[in-house]
Amino acid sequence: MSRLNALAKVARLFTHEGAPAAPHLTIEQQLRRSVASCLLWEKEFYEDGQSIADRIVELATQAPPHMVAALAVEARHQFNLRHAPLLLLAVLAKTGAGTRLVSETIERTISRADELSEFLAIYWRNGKVPLSAQVKKGLAASLRKFDAYQLAKYDRQNAVRLRDVLFLSHAKPANDDQQQLWKLLVDNELSAPDTWEVALSGGADKKATFERLIRERKLGYLALLRNLRNMAAAGCDLDLVRDAIVARKGGAERVLPFRYVAAARACPQLEPAIDTALCASIGEMTPFRGRTAVLVDVSGSMDVRLSARSDLTRKDAAAALAAILPGKVRMFSFADRVMEVPARRGMAGVDAIRNSQNGGTRLFQAIETVNRDVTYDRIIVITDEQAFPPAGNAASTCPAPKGLGYMINVASNRNGVGYGPWVHIDGFSEQVLRFIAEHEASLSPPQ
Numbered sequence: 001m002s003r004l005n006a007l008a009k010v011a012r013l014f015t016h017e018g019a020p021a022a023p024h025l026t027i028e029q030q031l032r033r034s035v036a037s038c039l040l041w042e043k044e045f046y047e048d049g050q051s052i053a054d055r056i057v058e059l060a061t062q063a064p065p066h067m068v069a070a071l072a073v074e075a076r077h078q079f080n081l082r083h084a085p086l087l088l089l090a091v092l093a094k095t096g097a098g099t100r101l102v103s104e105t106i107e108r109t110i111s112r113a114d115e116l117s118e119f120l121a122i123y124w125r126n127g128k129v130p131l132s133a134q135v136k137k138g139l140a141a142s143l144r145k146f147d148a149y150q151l152a153k154y155d156r157q158n159a160v161r162l163r164d165v166l167f168l169s170h171a172k173p174a175n176d177d178q179q180q181l182w183k184l185l186v187d188n189e190l191s192a193p194d195t196w197e198v199a200l201s202g203g204a205d206k207k208a209t210f211e212r213l214i215r216e217r218k219l220g221y222l223a224l225l226r227n228l229r230n231m232a233a234a235g236c237d238l239d240l241v242r243d244a245i246v247a248r249k250g251g252a253e254r255v256l257p258f259r260y261v262a263a264a265r266a267c268p269q270l271e272p273a274i275d276t277a278l279c280a281s282i283g284e285m286t287p288f289r290g291r292t293a294v295l296v297d298v299s300g301s302m303d304v305r306l307s308a309r310s311d312l313t314r315k316d317a318a319a320a321l322a323a324i325l326p327g328k329v330r331m332f333s334f335a336d337r338v339m340e341v342p343a344r345r346g347m348a349g350v351d352a353i354r355n356s357q358n359g360g361t362r363l364f365q366a367i368e369t370v371n372r373d374v375t376y377d378r379i380i381v382i383t384d385e386q387a388f389p390p391a392g393n394a395a396s397t398c399p400a401p402k403g404l405g406y407m408i409n410v411a412s413n414r415n416g417v418g419y420g421p422w423v424h425i426d427g428f429s430e431q432v433l434r435f436i437a438e439h440e441a442s443l444s445p446p447q
Contacts, residue, residue, distance in 0.1 A: 073085075
């Protein structure tokens, strides 16, 4: 007869490289580590994009609806992600069915007109189903936020069009002007937006187009960074372009740090201005007090591309974060060993980290080395957390920091190590650094 009065076996968790992972994560912790640095459906080193998306759906289905709603808003507006928040909304539409939480969260999350149709594409990814009343209300409220320029710019020839969203949501216009605007949308008569894509596809001169759009402040900041090579090749006034890069107008606050790395590689002659802008992305933040040791993972798994259409990697994302840390910093890379690199700001720091070494993820040994050899007030580790087990001690867990310790996870893998005595943060937006500053401010006694 089997014994009943026995301790239940606790399943042990491991990283993909075999080190013991943190057990007993809450649903919220599991969901955040899958979402916060997720470019939806893009393959990562250890997991394919579909598996990650399936896990997000599974966890979001188990989580309280208010938690999913808050994470969708945070992922869109603080992590600056676009598609993962829409997947969370699709789950919320089911788990929060019949409540205003659904419609209100859809309205708060959607911030670009094309996200309306992309949400429906995700909502119907497994086949078309009727839209609930709250989904309709959320889409209608979101649709009312966009003007003629935004609707025309993002009314793309996709399976789901913006006019479809209008019909399906039964949206009511806020006023007569909006009613007329929506009639133009329905009739496919919206005026072509004044964008670089429209101008160049119509045969306009590249140099004149880009210079005009910059002077008129009609070129978004991400579009500016992505087109630097085109502008240089077209013979644009580079002083004008440099001024625009440094000015950081037109949505710069939504540009992730690694985008500057891509821009500098595409157009090296403009790297000084790009470098200035990268450092300015965190420049207004008060420097961290005391001494900071930062450990950046440069192992092979960090070399996977962020997306199929990008040459940037998770290593680039990690290096860009490390290179804008405010305050007194000693910088180290780690793979099979630990190596101190020059604590340079901006692009020089990114290059120093990227060119330092490669190898396996000896995370535990790296922390032990820095703990032994370096005096610090805080240690920040930027990694995908897929640590190797230490040689001769496969059961060893992640060492504790000597001071304040932050583990920044820049991947979406199921299991991680940086919990317990570590403050665990997920994501590759500069917001993770702002979180550290706010966290430490909360620890300080009132002045």
